[in-house]
Amino acid sequence: MPERKQRLMALRHVASQISSDEDLDGLLRDLVRSAVQQDDWDLGSVMSIDLAHGYGLVVTRFETSILPQHTEDRWELATSPSLIALQKNEPVYIRDALESTQFPGYRREAKERGYRTVLVLPMSSKDSEGRPMVLTVASRSVRDVSEEDLTFMATVVHLGSIAIERAHRQRAQHESHLRLQNALEAQRRLLRDVLAGGSVEHLTSTLADLLGGPVLVIDFFANHLVGAGSPAPASMDDAEWQRWLAGAFGRETVTLVRESIQRFQQTSIDIALHRGLNVKAAIAPLKVDEELVGALLTFGVTGSGDLHQLMLESARFALSVQMMRSVVRFRFETRTLTELFFEIVERRWRDEEDILQRGRRLGLSLVSPLRMLVVDFPDQRVPADAARAASNLSVESHGTVELLARQLHVPIHIVTVGSGLVCLIPQDGLRDVSALPRLAKRISETLARSLGREPIVAIGEVFQGIEPLASEWERCWRMIRVARKFGRSGPLDIQGLGPLPMLMGAADSADVHGFVDGTIGGLVDHDRSSGTPYLDTLAAYLRSGCRSQPCADAMGLHVTTLRYRLSRIQELFGIDVESPERRFAVELAIQLHTLTNAGANPAASRKTLPRNRD
Structure with missing residues (x-):
C-alpha cells in the first residue's frame, strides 16, 4: 500500500511538473526529467521519428550523471527499437543492452555511456512538425520491469501526451491570434494608405x-x-x-x-x-x-x-x-473638359480670359499650338442596355488611347463626346512630329479589336487659340462626314480626302443653300413628299454622261421609262441638262445637296458626334 501511494504521489508530481510549462520544448524536458526521477531511472530522452528519411532525432535528454559524455542525437531507425514501438504501439523492453544483438546502436552506446536496461515507450502525440515521438529511459544496472512499472511509465507518457496536445492547441491559438492581429493591422495600414x-x-x-x-x-x-x-x-x-x-x-x-x-x-x-x-x-x-x-x-x-x-x-x-x-x-475631369470643349466649339463663351484660365486649371494651354485628332466610333448594334454599353465603350477607349499616347510619348488631353473622342495634342511638348500619324494608326488598329471594325481617325492641322479650335473642330467634322459618306475608315487627313471637305465647308453658306434650292429645290421637295425617284434618276443620268441607254441599264429601267422621267423633270421643274453650262450647274447642285445632307451640324449635339445618315 505505501508503494502504491508513493506511485500515485509520483504521478501527481509528474502531472504538476509537466503542466507548469506551456512551451513545448520545456514541457518535453520536464516530462523526461519526471519520468527518470520518479521511477528511479538514470537517464532518458524524447526522440522524434522522421519516417520519410529513416532517422530518429533526439529532441531532449535528461541524465542524473553530471559527467560530460558523448551522445548520439541521430539514429538510423534500422538500429533503433523506436520504430518497433511505434508500429506495435507497445513498449519495447531491452533487459541488458550490452548483451542484446538485436539493436547494435544501443549496444554500442551502452558501452560508451554505461547503461544496461532500456525501455522505449511510444507516445500518442506528435512534435511541432507533426512527427511521432517515443520516450526512452535507461538504467545503469540491469533492471527487471514489472507490469506495474510498465503501467506507471505508460501513465506518465499518457499525461505527457495530454500536456503536449494542450501545448499544441495553445500554440495554434496563439499563432491564430497573431495572424488575426497581423491581418487587422494590415487592414488598418491599407486603409491609412488609401485614405492618405x-x-x-x-x-x-x-x-x-x-x-x-x-x-x-x-x-x-x-x-x-x-x-x-x-x-x-x-x-x-x-x-x-x-x-x-x-x-x-x-x-x-x-x-x-x-x-x-x-x-x-x-x-x-x-x-x-x-x-x-x-x-x-x-x-x-x-x-x-x-x-x-x-x-x-x-x-x-x-x-x-x-x-x-x-x-x-x-x-x-x-x-x-x-x-x-x-x-x-x-x-469629373472628363465632364469638366467636355463642358469646356463644347462651350468653345458652340461659341457660347463670353469672357475669353475665363475660358483660358479654366483650360489652364485642367492643364490645357489654349494659347499654345495644338493639334486635333478626332476618333469617330463605328455604329454599335447593342441590345436594350445600350446606354451602359456605350458608356463602357467610351471609358475603355479613353483608357486605351491614353495608354497608347503614353507609350509613344505624345502629350494628350482627351475629351469624351459619347460616340467618339477628341484628342488635343500640344505641339510644343511633342518630341517627334511623326509620332502623331503613328498614334492615329495605332489607335485605329487597337480600337478595331474592341469596336469590331476600324473607327475613323481624323487628323487636323495645327491651330492656336479659342476661335481656331472651334474652326478646326468643324474642319475635322467635315472630314468625318465625307469619310462616312464614302465608307472610309482608319487614319485620315485633309490631303487624303482631297477637296471634298473644303467643298463641304463652302456648302454650308447661305449663298450656296440658295443656289441649291433655286436649282433643284423643287425636285427635292417633290421627291420627299411624293416618294418619286426623280433626284436619283437625274443624278444617274448625269453620271452616265447624259447617255440614255447606259443610264437605263445601270438603273435597271427600260429606256422609255427613263426618257419619260426626264421629260417629267423638265416639265415640272424646268431642269434642262442639254447645254454644258446647265449640266454643270445641276450636277454641282446635286453634289452640294448630297454633302450638306450627309451629316448634321457638329455643334448641334453635346452628347455624341452627330449621325444623321441619310
Whole structure:
C-alpha cells in the first residue's frame, strides 16, 4: 500500500511538473526529467521519428550523471527499437543492452555511456512538425520491469501526451491570434494608405507582402496595370515582367481579364507569357456602385479559411476605395473638359480670359499650338442596355488611347463626346512630329479589336487659340462626314480626302443653300413628299454622261421609262441638262445637296458626334 501511494504521489508530481510549462520544448524536458526521477531511472530522452528519411532525432535528454559524455542525437531507425514501438504501439523492453544483438546502436552506446536496461515507450502525440515521438529511459544496472512499472511509465507518457496536445492547441491559438492581429493591422495600414492618398504602386506592393505572393492590379478606367513581383521569377525577372505589362501583351491582358469577368464569370485565368510559359492567376473583380472598374490578380497565393478570406476581402476593399477615387477623378475631369470643349466649339463663351484660365486649371494651354485628332466610333448594334454599353465603350477607349499616347510619348488631353473622342495634342511638348500619324494608326488598329471594325481617325492641322479650335473642330467634322459618306475608315487627313471637305465647308453658306434650292429645290421637295425617284434618276443620268441607254441599264429601267422621267423633270421643274453650262450647274447642285445632307451640324449635339445618315 505505501508503494502504491508513493506511485500515485509520483504521478501527481509528474502531472504538476509537466503542466507548469506551456512551451513545448520545456514541457518535453520536464516530462523526461519526471519520468527518470520518479521511477528511479538514470537517464532518458524524447526522440522524434522522421519516417520519410529513416532517422530518429533526439529532441531532449535528461541524465542524473553530471559527467560530460558523448551522445548520439541521430539514429538510423534500422538500429533503433523506436520504430518497433511505434508500429506495435507497445513498449519495447531491452533487459541488458550490452548483451542484446538485436539493436547494435544501443549496444554500442551502452558501452560508451554505461547503461544496461532500456525501455522505449511510444507516445500518442506528435512534435511541432507533426512527427511521432517515443520516450526512452535507461538504467545503469540491469533492471527487471514489472507490469506495474510498465503501467506507471505508460501513465506518465499518457499525461505527457495530454500536456503536449494542450501545448499544441495553445500554440495554434496563439499563432491564430497573431495572424488575426497581423491581418487587422494590415487592414488598418491599407486603409491609412488609401485614405492618405497613397499611390496604386505603393498599395500593390503592400498587398504583395500581405498576401505572400505576386499580385497584379488592373485599373480598367485608366487602362493601367501595376504588378508587384514576377509570377515566374525563374523565367522572367521583375524588370522584364514590368516591360511585359507595359507592352502589347499587357493591353491584351486587360481585355482578356475584362472579358473573363464580364462574359464568362471566371474566377481564374491562364496568362501566356512567352516560350510556351503559362501562369495561372486568381481573379478578384473590383467594383464601384456595381460597376466593374478593375481587377486584382494573385499568382500562387495559397490559403484557405476565414482569415485568408478576410485578408483577401481587405485587399479588395482597399483597392475598390482607391479605384473609386480614380473613377470620381476620371468622371469629373472628363465632364469638366467636355463642358469646356463644347462651350468653345458652340461659341457660347463670353469672357475669353475665363475660358483660358479654366483650360489652364485642367492643364490645357489654349494659347499654345495644338493639334486635333478626332476618333469617330463605328455604329454599335447593342441590345436594350445600350446606354451602359456605350458608356463602357467610351471609358475603355479613353483608357486605351491614353495608354497608347503614353507609350509613344505624345502629350494628350482627351475629351469624351459619347460616340467618339477628341484628342488635343500640344505641339510644343511633342518630341517627334511623326509620332502623331503613328498614334492615329495605332489607335485605329487597337480600337478595331474592341469596336469590331476600324473607327475613323481624323487628323487636323495645327491651330492656336479659342476661335481656331472651334474652326478646326468643324474642319475635322467635315472630314468625318465625307469619310462616312464614302465608307472610309482608319487614319485620315485633309490631303487624303482631297477637296471634298473644303467643298463641304463652302456648302454650308447661305449663298450656296440658295443656289441649291433655286436649282433643284423643287425636285427635292417633290421627291420627299411624293416618294418619286426623280433626284436619283437625274443624278444617274448625269453620271452616265447624259447617255440614255447606259443610264437605263445601270438603273435597271427600260429606256422609255427613263426618257419619260426626264421629260417629267423638265416639265415640272424646268431642269434642262442639254447645254454644258446647265449640266454643270445641276450636277454641282446635286453634289452640294448630297454633302450638306450627309451629316448634321457638329455643334448641334453635346452628347455624341452627330449621325444623321441619310
